[in-house]
Amino acid sequence: MEQGKRWLAWIDGQEVAPAESRFFKVEEPATGTVLAEVAQCGPNDVKKAIAAARRSFEEGRWSQQSATARGKVLLRLAQSIRDNVDMLAQWETRQVGKPIRDSRDEVLTAADCFEYYAGAANKLYGHTIPVSAAGFDYTLRVPVGVVGLIVPWNFPFLITAWKVAPALAAGNSVIVKPASYTPLTALVLGRLGTEVGLPDGVLNIVPGPGRETGEALAADPGVDKVAFTGETTTGSRILQLAAPNITRVSLELGGKSPTIVFDGVDLDHVAYLAAQSAYANSGQDCCARSRIMVQQSIYEKFVEHYVKHVQQLSIGDPLNPENAMGPLVSASHRNRVAGYVERGLAEGAELVLDPRSKEVPAQGFYLAPAIFAQARSDMSIVREEIFGPVTTVQAFDSEQEAITMANDTTYGLSGSVFTRDVGQALRVANQVRAGVMSVNTIRSVHLEAPFGGFKQSGMGRELGMEALEMYTEVKNVFISME
Ligand code: NDP
Secondary structure (H helix, E strand, C coil): CCCCCEECEEECCEEECCCCCCEEEEEECCCCEEEEEEECCCHHHHHHHHHHHHHHHHHCCCCCCCHHHHHHHHHHHHHHHHHCHHHHHHHHHHHHCCCHHHHHHHHHHHHHHHHHHHHHHHHCCCCEECCCCCEEEEEEEEECCEEEEECCCCCHHHHHHHHHHHHHHCCCEEEEECCCCCCHHHHHHHHHHHHHCCCCCCEEECCCCHHHHHHHHHHCCCCCEEEEECCHHHHHHHHHHHHHHCCEEEEECCCCCEEEECCCCCHHHHHHHHHHHHHHHHHCCCCCCCEEEEEHHHHHHHHHHHHHHHHCCCECCCCCCCCCECCCCCHHHHHHHHHHHHHHHHHCCEEEECHHHCCCCCCCCCCCCEEEECCCCCCHHHHCCCCCCEEEEEEECCHHHHHHHHHCCCCCCEEEEECCCHHHHHHHHHHCCCCEEEECCCCCCCCCCCECCCHHHEECCECHHHHHHHCEEEEEEEEECC
């Protein structure tokens, strides 16, 4: 894709100009300048994409194709993503502001994701069921049909892959609504899909504002399922839009995840990991462990190590591979996050790392890390998802108090526990009400394992075989022997 060119929607295997000739601007967070102008799809464009997806689904060149053949096309798509890693990583970094090393890793992980589902496509089995009538009963997993995929801006390409790969592997036709800050790499994916042999209409990309384009997709009776990742309030709105048509919905929503640290661990190493987890992607990560909970006996020492490691994170131009943190995605998001620093101070928490103490580039939407110690569970900085480089550290005395503190949230996405006591690790991992728990590590996402939240962090699961099942309906067939 060339710099300066207008980016069109991708519908029915080709570039399509928006029906109402409207375009919106995508800014580069590192500079604050305009990076691209992108087609703003209105309800008519969404209708066009849904019609193309429906036609392709019913023609059956993808949905009725053998799962093995679908897998081969997805393998080619994975290879094409690898071949284009530098181009995709550049656009990703320039549209989100994330460090270029991270963009490369995410693009390559997206390729892995397509490979995983290429192999999984023909391993989706039904059951044979010993029913009491005389005959043979079996189940099939069939594609849901036309699927709308609504994606956020924090991991634009990777989360698109998490949804597109299993949805296509299962035989669906899809329409992706990328986030308005970051529509570019999803548009590239549409083109690559057609190049490697996806039939026209199977993968469509419709950029545009959530309030218009996203709502048109979620509310349309021609869409059989919506898979959404984003804020909890938006997820709730999507449930309402889908309800009249009984459209299937799966939701990956916000988080306020804990890192729980018990006495006896290697403090410096755990503090390093805690910093990595909380400040990667500038904290714009639903899994960011933004609530750190530390046993009272090691609290002071831990805070010292934690502040040191966070201070060492280099912040600056995301295209410079030396930098660990880039800018936030937009000026308004930066201002919103900076507002939490003011709120934390007003609520009486102790600002042990002040973002103003670190120099950041004057241009662009930068915010240096902040850490609050002596935080309490009733403070907004502990309760609300900040989605930026601001974390809190709380002290606990007992294991039970740590579990109660970790569960004192409306969210339940992920969490980490660090301890040398295996029994304690198992007890805490079992009792924290979250979909994904990690012991002695901050790793919470594996392509092969289910990922998703309890409580207001969502419903349904991404990744693993669970995601493939989520893009299917179960059909039961009974053959009479009479
Ligand atoms: P939003 O909910 O604002 O947006 C997500 C997507 O939904 C965007 O494409 C957006 O479009 C669209 N959208 C917005 N409003 C509507 C609407 N009324 N109807 C239909 N679609 C709509 O989230 P963010 O993009 O701000 O992403 C950050 C959030 O995502 C955080 O809360 C984070 O925790 C969560 N997240 C969860 C993950 C998980 O797996 N649980 C993973 C990653 C992020 P537009 O961009 O045009 O507004």
